[in-house]
Amino acid sequence: MTISPAKASTRTPRRGAGNAWVLLACAALVAFATLLALLFRNTASNRSATGVQELRVYCAAGMQKPLELVAEAYQQEYGIRILLQFGGSNTLLSQIEISRTGDLYLAADYSYLEIACQKGLVEETLPLATMTAVVGVQLGNPKQIHRLDDLLREDVRVVLANPDQAAIGRTTREALQRTGDWSALFKRVKKSGVFKPTVGEVANDIKLGSIDTGILWDAVASQYPDIETLSIPQLANSSTTIAIGILSDSKHPTAALHFARYLAAQDQGLKYFAALGYQPVEGDAWEEVPELIFFSGAVNRRALEPILKRFAEREGVKITTVYNGCGILTAQMRTLLGQGYGASSFPDTFMACDRYYLEKVKDLFHDTGDISNVPIRLLVASGNPKKIKHMKDLARPGVRVALGEPDQCTIGVLSRRLLQSEGIYQQVLENNVVTQTATSSLLVPTIITGSADVALVYASDALAEANRLEVVPIDSPLALAVQPYAVARNSNRKHLSSRLLREITKSRKQFEAAGFQWEFDRSDSTNQD
Numbered sequence: 001m002t003i004s005p006a007k008a009s010t011r012t013p014r015r016g017a018g019n020a021w022v023l024l025a026c027a028a029l030v031a032f033a034t035l036l037a038l039l040f041r042n043t044a045s046n047r048s049a050t051g052v053q054e055l056r057v058y059c060a061a062g063m064q065k066p067l068e069l070v071a072e073a074y075q076q077e078y079g080i081r082i083l084l085q086f087g088g089s090n091t092l093l094s095q096i097e098i099s100r101t102g103d104l105y106l107a108a109d110y111s112y113l114e115i116a117c118q119k120g121l122v123e124e125t126l127p128l129a130t131m132t133a134v135v136g137v138q139l140g141n142p143k144q145i146h147r148l149d150d151l152l153r154e155d156v157r158v159v160l161a162n163p164d165q166a167a168i169g170r171t172t173r174e175a176l177q178r179t180g181d182w183s184a185l186f187k188r189v190k191k192s193g194v195f196k197p198t199v200g201e202v203a204n205d206i207k208l209g210s211i212d213t214g215i216l217w218d219a220v221a222s223q224y225p226d227i228e229t230l231s232i233p234q235l236a237n238s239s240t241t242i243a244i245g246i247l248s249d250s251k252h253p254t255a256a257l258h259f260a261r262y263l264a265a266q267d268q269g270l271k272y273f274a275a276l277g278y279q280p281v282e283g284d285a286w287e288e289v290p291e292l293i294f295f296s297g298a299v300n301r302r303a304l305e306p307i308l309k310r311f312a313e314r315e316g317v318k319i320t321t322v323y324n325g326c327g328i329l330t331a332q333m334r335t336l337l338g339q340g341y342g343a344s345s346f347p348d349t350f351m352a353c354d355r356y357y358l359e360k361v362k363d364l365f366h367d368t369g370d371i372s373n374v375p376i377r378l379l380v381a382s383g384n385p386k387k388i389k390h391m392k393d394l395a396r397p398g399v400r401v402a403l404g405e406p407d408q409c410t411i412g413v414l415s416r417r418l419l420q421s422e423g424i425y426q427q428v429l430e431n432n433v434v435t436q437t438a439t440s441s442l443l444v445p446t447i448i449t450g451s452a453d454v455a456l457v458y459a460s461d462a463l464a465e466a467n468r469l470e471v472v473p474i475d476s477p478l479a480l481a482v483q484p485y486a487v488a489r490n491s492n493r494k495h496l497s498s499r500l501l502r503e504i505t506k507s508r509k510q511f512e513a514a515g516f517q518w519e520f521d522r523s524d525s526t527n528q529d
Contacts, residue, residue: 052080052252052255053080053081054080054081054082054083055080055081055082055083055103055104055252055255055256055259056083056085056101056102056103056104057071057082057083057084057085057102057103057104057105057106057244057259058085058087058092058095058096058102058104058105058106059084059085059086059092059106060086060087060088060089060092060106060107060108060166060167060198060242061086061087061088061166061198061199061200061201062108062131062167062168062198062199062200062217062219062220063106063108063242064084064086064200065223065276066269066272066273066276066278067084067106067263068084069272070082070262070263070268070269070272071084073268073272074259074262074263078258080255080259082259085102086198086200087165087197087198088161088162088165088166088167088169088197088198089107089108089109089112089165089166089167089170090112090164090165090166090167090170091165091166091197092105092107093105093107093112093115093116093121096116096121096247097119097121100249101249102247102249102250103246103247103250103251103252103253103255103256103259104244104245104246104247104250104256104259104260105121105122105244105245105247106128106242106243106244106245107167107242107243107244107245108131108166108167108168108199108217108240108242109167109170109171109240109241109242110125110127110240110241110242110243111170112167113125113243113245116245117245120248121247121248121249122245122246122247122248123245123246123247123248123253124245124246124257124260124499124502125243125244125245125246126243126244126245126260126261126263126264126495126499127241127242127243127264127281127495128241128242128243128244128263128264128269128270128273128278128280128281128283129219129241129242129270129273129274129278129279129280129281130239130240130241130242130278130279130281131217131218131219131220131239131240131242131278131279132217132218132231132235132238132239132240133168133171133172133175133215133216133217133218133235133238133240134215134216134217134218134221134229134230134231134232134235135148135151135213135214135215135229135230135231135232135235136202136203136206136213136214136215136216136221136227136228136229137206137212137213137227137228137229137230138206138207138209138212138226138227138228139225139226139227139228140228141228141230142212143155143156143212143213145212145213145230146230147232148176148181148185148232148234150213151185151188151213152184152185152188154192156212156213157192157193157210157211157212157213158185158188158189158192158193158194158211158212158213158214159189159193159194159195159196159202159205159206159211159213159214160172160185160189160193160194160195160196160202160214160215161195161196161197161198161199161201161202161214161215161216162195162196162197165197165198166196166197166198166199167199167240168199168202168215168216168217169195171238171240172215172235172238173186174238175234175235175237175238176234176235178237179234181234193211194211199216199217199220200220202214202215202216203216203220203221203223203224203227206224206226206227207224207226207227215235216229217240218277219273219276219277219278219279221277222276222277223276223277241281242273242278244260244263244264246260253314254313254314254315254316255316257314257315257316258288258316261284261286261290261496262286264281264283264284264495265283265284265285265286266280266282266283266284266285266286267285267286268286269283270283282494283495284492284493284494284495284496285492285493287493289316289317289318290317290318290493290496291317291318291319291320292317292318292319292320292348292349292493292496292497292500293320293322293345293346293347293348293349294308294319294320294321294322294347294348294349294350294351294500295321295322295324295329295332295333295347295349295350295351296321296322296323296329296350296351296352297323297324297325297326297329297351297352297353297354297357297409297410297483298323298324298325298353298409298439298440298441299353299374299410299411299439299440299441299458299460299461299481299483300323300351300353300483301323301441302460302463302514302515303372303460303507303510303511303513303514303516304321304351304504305321306510307503307504307507307510308321308500310503311499311500311503315496315499317496319500322347324438324439325353325404325405325408325409325410325411325412325438325439326352326353326354326356326357326409326410327357327405327406327407327408327409327410327412327413327438328408328409328438329350329352329357330357330360330361333346333347333350333361333364334361337364346364346488346490346491347488348487348488348491348492348493348494348496348497349485349486349487349488349491349497349500349501350365350485350486350488351371351483351484351485351486352410352483352484352486353409353410353411353440353458353481353483354410354413354414354481354482354483355370355482355484356410356413356414357410357413358484358486364488364489364490365486365487365488365489366486366487366488366489366494367484367486368484368485368486368487368498368501369484369485369520370482370483370484370485370519370520371483371484371485371504371505371511371519371520372482372483372511372516372517372518372519372520373480373481373482373483373516373517373519374458374459374460374480374481374483374515374516374517375458375459375473375474375479375480375481375517376411376414376415376418376456376457376458376459376474376479376480376481377456377457377458377459377462377471377472377473377474377479378391378394378454378455378456378471378472378473378474379443379444379447379454379455379456379457379462379469379470379471379472380447380453380454380469380470380471380472381447381450381453381468381469381470382468382469382470383470384470384472385453386399386453386454388453388454388472389472390475391418391419391422391424391474391476392422392424393454394419394424394428394432394454395424395427395428395431395432396432397431399432399453399454400432400434400451400452400453400454401428401432401433401434401452401453401454401455401456402433402434402435402436402437402443402446402447402451402452402454402455402456403415403416403429403433403435403436403437403443403455403456404436404437404438404439404440404443404456405436405437405438408438408439409437409438409439409440410481411439411440411443411456411457411458411481412436414456414478414479414481415456417478418456418474418476418478418479421476421478434446434451434452435451435452440457440458440461441457441461443455443456443457443461444457444461444462444464444465444469447469448465448468448469458481458515459471459515460514460515460516461515462515463514463515482519483516483519485501485504487501505520508520
């Protein structure tokens, strides 16, 4: 029998029906809460790692405590498991080379990452902190150890980390080889002491009293209340940089870089290093999706755009690029500072068309080196109807000249310098110049349309119209623009900017295909102050 809704509302409920409705409602609420939790977890995970479930990190044993803390915090926030495999830095490097698996490699000394990069095992690297080698003894220093010679005494039991396995062992060997003390200590340890595979095992032996002394990292020793440390002159220059690298064989490089940035952020992972006695570097501030602001002279656009796109996709970051004449860009920088915008809108990086305009803002940037250079050429119509062969031809009556505007762009400054070297600048400017533009690329259409007979342009800007136009070489050492790369002093993304520099310096073929000549190998890329 069918019951109408009106009649159904007046019926007396069956016994237990109310409980059934309550149970159904509760079940629905539980299902809804579970769905929300799953959505939140997936959102957090997808937000950074596009559904990655876990990352494997090969980690030097001396960094076990901070890495465990950071991994736990990261997993709670992003839902990605961080699998940590500990060992000596060199031992781990050998495992990586053999297995070709995993996502990240954290070494106790940057030299291991350099080796890994040379072998093609690591792509990007991020510095984390520094440590120094010290002598560790039991609390109270019962054996009265005060200098290196005390480690050679017959009544002192010595432990060292294996130089062929652990960074602390290698650092000790290199430091003492420089002072001429390694041979004696090596023989002493080999005779009656112990070599351990990791710095943690050295510390544990001293703590337990199974050994009297050993050499270990100061930051590791600070994590053991039962260990005292002393500095000795022979280890004075034994500091090392802890760094992490993204493995070339990682199947999740963007997710790996996300975790590496979190680990290397001054307000995230580096807090744990500082709390445990390490000396953290000045890391970037943590941003889940950093936005790198890149100001670039317009001449660089043809080479840079595919490089920047590739870098942004791999790193999982956003790059806001502003291309323009360098005079306009540097004026914009001064305006931004004058308005008090600060680091939030000021460019993180600047790649100028030539060093001339970087010099104009050198107080605002760290200069990291020259990337490329590009010749300046005379651009004319096909067939060169005005028979222009030399700079002095620009001063002939009836020759219409197009130049860059010196106050707006580098090509204008360099063109002025070239014309001044020939002694014809004022003559050309007053009698023959028909237009001035803000960039070299804007000069090319003046020849295409026939509104000018000749233009001074960058050779790279003439490539696209090679079939319709001709270039005339300029016989002068001044006919060259050199493109430098610089990082803003007030940037919160200095390490990200440095990794972008590394990506650019790996792109020589890209620049040469765009009409540039490579400069980086000849430049001093270590002059960052």
